[in-house]
Amino acid sequence: MERNKILKYLDHSASPTEIKEVETWINTSPKNSKEFNRLKATYIAATFDDTAKTTNVEDGYLRYKKNIGQKSQSNKTTLWTAPLKYAATIIIIIGISYLFYDAPFYDDATAIVPVKKRPQNEDAITLKLENGNIQVIKEDGSSQVVDSEGNEIGTQQGNSLQYNNRIIPDKLTYNTLTVPYGKRFDIILSDSSHVVLNSGTSLKYPVKFIKGKNREVYLTGEAFFDVAKNTEQPFIVNTNELNIRVFGTKFNVSAYPEDNATNTVLVEGSVGLYQEESYDSAKTTFLTPGHLASLNKKNKGISVESAETAIYTAWMTGGIIFRHVPFKNIIKKLERHYDVSIINGNGELNEELFTASFDNQPLERVLKTFKDNYGIDYTIHNDTVTINH
Amino acid sequence: MKKGDKIAYETLFRVYYDKLLHIAKGYLGTIEDAEEVVQNVFLKVWERRENFNKIVNLNNYLYTMTKNACFDRLKHEKVKNSFSKKYYQEKKAIQYQFMMDETASSILEKELEKRINIAIEALPEKCKNVFIKSRVEGMNHSEIAKVLDVSKRTVDNHISNALKHMRLHLKEFLTLFL
Numbered sequence: 001m002e003r004n005k006i007l008k009y010l011d012h013s014a015s016p017t018e019i020k021e022v023e024t025w026i027n028t029s030p031k032n033s034k035e036f037n038r039l040k041a042t043y044i045a046a047t048f049d050d051t052a053k054t055t056n057v058e059d060g061y062l063r064y065k066k067n068i069g070q071k072s073q074s075n076k077t078t079l080w081t082a083p084l085k086y087a088a089t090i091i092i093i094i095g096i097s098y099l100f101y102d103a104p105f106y107d108d109a110t111a112i113v114p115v116k117k118r119p120q121n122e123d124a125i126t127l128k129l130e131n132g133n134i135q136v137i138k139e140d141g142s143s144q145v146v147d148s149e150g151n152e153i154g155t156q157q158g159n160s161l162q163y164n165n166r167i168i169p170d171k172l173t174y175n176t177l178t179v180p181y182g183k184r185f186d187i188i189l190s191d192s193s194h195v196v197l198n199s200g201t202s203l204k205y206p207v208k209f210i211k212g213k214n215r216e217v218y219l220t221g222e223a224f225f226d227v228a229k230n231t232e233q234p235f236i237v238n239t240n241e242l243n244i245r246v247f248g249t250k251f252n253v254s255a256y257p258e259d260n261a262t263n264t265v266l267v268e269g270s271v272g273l274y275q276e277e278s279y280d281s282a283k284t285t286f287l288t289p290g291h292l293a294s295l296n297k298k299n300k301g302i303s304v305e306s307a308e309t310a311i312y313t314a315w316m317t318g319g320i321i322f323r324h325v326p327f328k329n330i331i332k333k334l335e336r337h338y339d340v341s342i343i344n345g346n347g348e349l350n351e352e353l354f355t356a357s358f359d360n361q362p363l364e365r366v367l368k369t370f371k372d373n374y375g376i377d378y379t380i381h382n383d384t385v386t387i388n389h
Numbered sequence: 390m391k392k393g394d395k396i397a398y399e400t401l402f403r404v405y406y407d408k409l410l411h412i413a414k415g416y417l418g419t420i421e422d423a424e425e426v427v428q429n430v431f432l433k434v435w436e437r438r439e440n441f442n443k444i445v446n447l448n449n450y451l452y453t454m455t456k457n458a459c460f461d462r463l464k465h466e467k468v469k470n471s472f473s474k475k476y477y478q479e480k481k482a483i484q485y486q487f488m489m490d491e492t493a494s495s496i497l498e499k500e501l502e503k504r505i506n507i508a509i510e511a512l513p514e515k516c517k518n519v520f521i522k523s524r525v526e527g528m529n530h531s532e533i534a535k536v537l538d539v540s541k542r543t544v545d546n547h548i549s550n551a552l553k554h555m556r557l558h559l560k561e562f563l564t565l566f567l
Contacts, residue, residue, distance in 0.1 A: 023483060027479065033483070034490065036487075038490075038493060040415070040487055041492070041496040041497050047411070048411050050411070051410055052407045052411070057406055057407060064431050067431075177539060188391050
């Protein structure tokens with residue numbers, strides 16, 4: 001759905017046909033209605049002044065006084081009691097705190113920062129444009145992604161970025177989205193494929209796919225892909241060691257450079273995995289849903305086993321699940337998930353296997369669970385956790 | 390009725406009224422419905438004034454009250470035209486799910502807080518000083534006069550100026566755009 005049409009719907013300038021169109025679109029899927037809600041909220045937030053200038057506060061206040069007067073006919077004892085002061089008190093307190101940490105919400109939510117001046121965007125979600133400029137994405141704001149010619153190519157709202165399908169490119173131009181430790185991000189590519197990026201992940205993708213060519217993206221880290229079906233244009237996820245080729249499916253890929261294995265878990269549809277530069281069906285491993293393919297980076301072997309897909313996709317809702325996972329891998333996962341560094345002072349634990357699951361819990365809770373159940377002692381100092389011997 | 394308390398309530402109303410109105414209009418669609426809802430919200434605030442000191446987050450409290458009131462209003466609204474009942478119900482469903490959306494709510498609540506802060510911030514420095522001393526630190530006018538080394542009359546003036554400014558400021562807004 002075009003953003004313009006939704007805007008027209010919101011400011012009541014849409015024609016009856018357009019209204020119907022937008023409403024049908026909203027009701028088509030929960031994803032659409034969520035998107036609409038965000039746009040509507042942003043629209044309302046941006047138009048406070050419209051109501052301010054058409055509102056007669058004096059009239060409103062007179063009406064209010066009159067209402068109170070009528071109400072107070074019955075209980076005339078104490079009209080304005082001491083607690084009323086808190087109204088002003090709280091307002092003033094908010095006013096003071098405003099001085100210290102308010103940042104403008106509306107003006108251009110992504111500041112364009114030249115790469116050289118600020119190379120360390122380590123704590124922020126960033127978007128690297130074709131020309132090398134890096135935009136910092138503010139998770140509590142919204143912004144437009146604009147290409148070098150000034151065309152609007154996408155819209156960012158909070159933790160998600162959606163590319164539109166409007167421009168018709170003659171060559172591929174790439175954007176790269178990088179998510180730091182401790183955060184996650186959603187992208188909807190120009191072909192409507194939905195990608196959820198986990199912490200410590202970077203994805204390079206064309207701003208718009210070219211018709212008739214493969215849809216290729218490049219992944220470092222972990223992501224869940226829900227690829228829009230298009231049998232004429234295979235969708236290929238390139239990782240350092242492994243390429244994953246699909247037409248339209250749901251799957252999770254974990255390809256962190258520091259991990260020993262690249263894992264692909266298929267939730268729906270089918271995928272083909274190959275290690276060569278170009279696709280050759282004879283040298284491809286095919287996966288069926290509910291299976292995990294694990295590429296061992298050392299011996300380049302791919303092993304396939306059945307797997308509970310929920311374990312591998314729990315991160316999308318902030319959860320972490322371990323099933324017989326070595327302690328050293330758990331540490332790495334926790335570091336990424338919570339953006340902390342963990343020093344393991346007890347080397348004997350490294351290869352020990354653990355099973356645990358957490359739904360969106362704070363790190364302290366996770367560590368305490370390990371302590372209570374396995375006697376693993378720890379100390380936390382700022383962003384560093386030390387596992388005691 | 391003590392003068393200071395009245396000022397507190399009037400301030401609350403003047404700072405919040407048009408902003409809550411705007412949010413209610415966003416939820417309900419028409420300014421008439423919004424006015425009724427917001428007037429009722431302020432009336433409720435006043436009726437429950439004994440509990441006012443228990444409110445931890447005033448902004449959240451007023452926002453939530455407004456949203457709930459809009460929700461109730463939508464629920465009780467009769468479908469006027471049975472001929473196009475299905476159409477109205479669809480529209481209503483869209484309004485409902487917007488109200489329930491947490492992302493949308495948090496965007497609105499945050500923006501409301503920001504707008505309120507700006508309105509407060511717009512008070513002249515001296516007035517604000519006196520206002521804070523009086524409201525936050527609970528000093529009476531003579532005490533403030535002592536601390537700030539000004540006459541009690543000056544303090545009285547500042548307090549009333551704070552209010553005047555707020556009226557003026559909003560009026561400025563009106564005339565600027567009309």
